[in-house]
Amino acid sequence: MRIECPYCGPRGAEEFVYTQDAERARPTDGGASPTEDWAAYVYLRDNLPGARREYWYHQGGCRAWLKVTRDVSTHEILKVELP
Amino acid sequence: MSGFRMATGGLVDRATPVRFRFDGRAYEGFAGDTLASALLANGVTLFGRSFKYHRPRGVLSAGAEEPNALVDVREGAWREPNTRATMVEIFDGLSARSQNRVGGLTHDVMAVNGLLAPLLAAGFYYKTFMWPAAFWERLYEPVIRRAAGLGRASGLPDPDIYEKTTEFCDCLVVGAGADGVAAANEAAKTAPRVLLVDEYAPLGPAPVLAENVKFLPRTTVFATYDGDYAALERLSDHLPSGPGPRQRLVRIVAGRCVLATGALERPLLFGHNDRPGVMLADAVATYLARYGVAPGREAVVFLNHDTPARLIGALAAAGVAVNAVVDTRPGSSALVHEAARAAGVPVFAGAVVTRALGGLAVRGAEIRQANGSVLRIRADLIANSGGFTPNISLTTHLGAKPVWDEGIAAFKAGALPAGMSVVGKAAGEGINPGIRAHWHGGQFAGKSFVDFQNDVTVKDVALAVREGFVSPEHVKRYTTLGMATDQGKTANVNALGVLAQMTGQEIAELAGPRARPPYVPVAIGALVGAHRGAEFRPVRRTPTHEFAEALGAKFIEVGPWLRAQYYPRGAEDWLAAAQREVNIVRGKVGFCDVTTLGKIDIQGPDAVVLLERVYANGWANLPVGRVRYGLMLREDGFAMDDGTTARLSDTQFVMTTTTANAGRVMQHLEFCARVLWPELDVALMSVTDQWAQLSVAGPKSLAVLRKLADEPSLIDDEALPYMGCKALTIAGGTPARIFRISFSGERAYEIAVPARYGNGLARALMAAGEEFGIAPYGTEALGIMRIEKGHPAGPEFNGQTTAHDLGLARLLSRKKEFVGRAMAARAALCDPARPALVGLRPVRAGDVIRAGAHVLPEGAPLTVAHDQGWVSSAARSPSLGSIGLAMLRNGPARLGEVVRVYDPVRAGNFLAEVVAPVQYDPEGSRLYA
C-alpha cells in the first residue's frame, strides 16, 4: 500500500501512522459545547465500508499530517490532502 | 525397490554425483536432483508416515504442492522438519530423515492409529470437547499429541541469517515456464523493468530473456497484499549450511503482475490411494523428463482426460511396462487408444481403479470394468490424473472468488485484483482436453484420501454431510480438509467435487477454493529477518553511555533507551547501590542522565497559544527565563503526560515530556498545530537527541556547578532562582542551558549541552565534584526519590487516571480552553470516590510493599468485591523504609486510616497506613538547601 505524500511523493504505508478518522468535526465553541457533542467526537464511530476520510501521520518521513480518503474495504487510496 | 535411473535422459548433471543420507543410509544422486527424484532413482518409495494414521507414504507430486513426502532435513540447530522432499535440492553431505514414525519407518508402532481410526475421524475433536474436561486433558490430548502430528522443530535457536529486500518493477511475471518467459519478454518491449520469478531451481537450458528482464529463480511469490507482493528467495537452501544468508524476503512493488503459475494436477480418488507408488501422472512425466528417473517398473495409468495419454509412450520409452490404461470415460478417446495401441497396452474404458493393492508399496491395482467385473493388474506405480486446476492462489488472497468452467472442469480466476492478469495454463488455456469430471466412484474397500497431509478421507466428508455440514467452509472446518501446510493444493477441488456429488449440488454452485497467504510454508525467521535478539530494534544509548559503562553501570531498557540503572561498587546488589546513591544525593551531590525525557523545541509568535491549548494549566503569564510544570490531557479528559516547559524567549519554549511518551506527545502536538489549529504560526522540532541533559542534585549541586560555569555568578540564587532557566557557557566556552528544577526534591539543576559533550560533561562533573563526594546515580535511585516525593509517573499516568486521581486537579484552568477540558469535567471523572493518589507505609516494620498489590479496608473479606485500589509504585527508601504510592478509592480523605495491602500472587498480606503522597520533606525546604 502506497500513500502519495504531497511533500515526499509516493511512500510505503509503513512510513505512516493511522491515527483517527477525519469524518468528525471537533466541537469548536470552546468548552461550551454539550458533553454529548464531545462524547460523539471522542467515542462514536460509524465503521462503515467504502470510502472514508482518515488522518495519517507521515512519522517516518516529513511528519506531515495528511487527510487520506481510503476505501476501507479494498484499501484503495482515493485522495490525499493536507488537512 | 522399484524406481530407477534411466540410462539416458533428464536435465540433471550426470557428470556430477552427489552423496547424501536418508534415515542414516548413504545414497548417491546427481547435481540437479531433488531429494525426491534422487531417492526414487535409488528405488526408495517409502518417505514417511502420515499425520493421524501413521500410514506409509511416498511421493505424490514433483513440486510445491507435495502433501506426502515431508521430511526432516539437516542436523542440529539447522534441522528443519516438514520439508517437502520434492523441493529439496540435494548437495554433498545432505542428511534427511523420515518423520512422524515411532521406531522404524517400515514398522511404525503407532500404525495402530489405523485401528483406532474411529477415534480420529472428522469431528472427533469437537465431540470430545463436550466430554468431561478431565478426560480431555489427562487422556485424549496427550495421546493424540504424541500420535498425530508431523516433524518436530530442533528446539534450538535458528542459526541462519535471513535478509529482507525490496524489488521495484513495472511488471512482475510469476512463473518462468514457457508462458511466463513469453509474457516477460512481451512485457519487456514496453515496460522498462520486468521481474521474472520462478519457484524452482534452474535446470537445463536457461530461458532466453530480454535485457531488461531480471530473473530470480528459487523464488516463490507467496502472497499479494494491497498492491505489493511478498516473495521468498531461497539463497542457500541448496547448499551445505554455511555463514551466508539462507533466505531473503523480497517485497516486490510492481506496476502490474502477470501470473504464469501453470496448473496443479488433482488426483483421482480410490481405495488406498495414498500407498507409496500412487503418483500424479504429470509428476511421473516430470521425473522422467527432468530427472531421468522412472518411479516404477510396471505402471497402471488412470485418467479421465487426454493429457496423460503422452505419458503412456514416455513410460514405454523409459523402459517401464505399462500394464493397463484405465479411463473413467465410456469409450475413452481416440488419443488414448492411439497412444495405448502404439505402446501395446490394453485400455479399460468406462472403468475405475477401485483400490491400490499392497502395503508399504503398491503391488497392483484392482480395476472395476464398465461391465462391473473386477480384475487385478500387477503394478508398482499407479500414475493417475483427475485433471488440472489453474494455480490461481494469488488471485484469491484479496478475496476474489474463483469461478467454475464446466468445459475444462476446473476453477478459473474470477475478478482479479487491480493490475493482475493471468496467462497460459493458469488461465485455463489448453488444459484438460476431453475431460469428464470424475470425483469418486463410491465407497471402496480401504480409505480413499482426499487430503493426504491432514489424513481426510471420502468417508470423513460423507460423515460431515451426514451431520449436516453441507457448505464447503463448514465441511472444511469439520474435517480439517485443506488446513494443513499444503493448504489442500491437491485436495480442495476434489473435496468440492465429492461434496457436490454427495449432496446432489452442482460444483459450480459451490464457493471455489480461496487461499490465504502464504502460498507455501515460510520460515518465521525469513519474516523476522535481522530483527531478532539484540537487533530486535535499534538500541538508543544516552550521551553518557560510555562514561557509565566505564564505571561498570548496570543498564536497563526504558522505552527505546538503554539507561544506567545503578552503579554498583564492590559487591553491592542493586538495592544497596541504589540506596547509597540516594544517600549521596540527599547528603552531598549526585548526577543522573535525564536525556531520555522528550525535548520539543517550540518556536513562533503563537508558541504560547499552542501551550495554552495543549496544557491544562496556564502559560500566558510565564516570564522569559522561567520554567513551569505542566499537565496534558487527552481529548477524552484523562491525563496523558506531564513535564516541565521552559520559556527561553518570548517566542521560544522547550518542552520536556516523559521518556515513555516522548513520541506520542510530539505527534499529539503536531496534530494540534497542523490539523486542529493550522492558523497558528508555530514550528515544532524534537530535540531529544540534540541535547545531553544531566540532572545535578543535592545540597552541594550549586557548589559543583559554580566550578563548571564560565561565569559562576550567573547561577547564584539571585540570578537563577528555583524554577529559573538560562543559557550560559561552561568549561571554557561550551554552550549550555541550565534549568533549576528538581525531581528528587533536593536543590537540583538540569544542565544541557550539545549531545556530543555528554560524556565530557559527566567526566567534568566527576572532577569538579570530587571534593564534595559526588557520584552518578541511576534510574533505581531516581525512582526511589521520585516515590519519596510522591510524584506521579508512568505507573500512575496509566491512561486511566484523571487530574483529580493524580492530585493535580488544581492545575485544571478555568480561564481558558484546552484539550480535554470538556470531557474532564464529566461528573464521573470528578467523583471523589474514584481511586486517587495516596502514599502507603507498612504499620509493622519489615513488611514490604510491592507494586501491583491490592488495597482493601482493614477488616474486609479478601474478595474482589472489597477491592478499593492498588499499589502503583513501591520503593525501599534508605531513610523511610518500605513506602508505596497507591490509587485508593476516596484516598485523599482517608489519610491516617489503616488498610490491608493484599498481594495474593506473591503471598503478601499486611496492614499499612494511608499517608500523603509526599513522604520525604513535605515542606519542600530541601529545594533551597
Ligand SMILES: [Zn+2]
Ligand atoms: Zn511526507
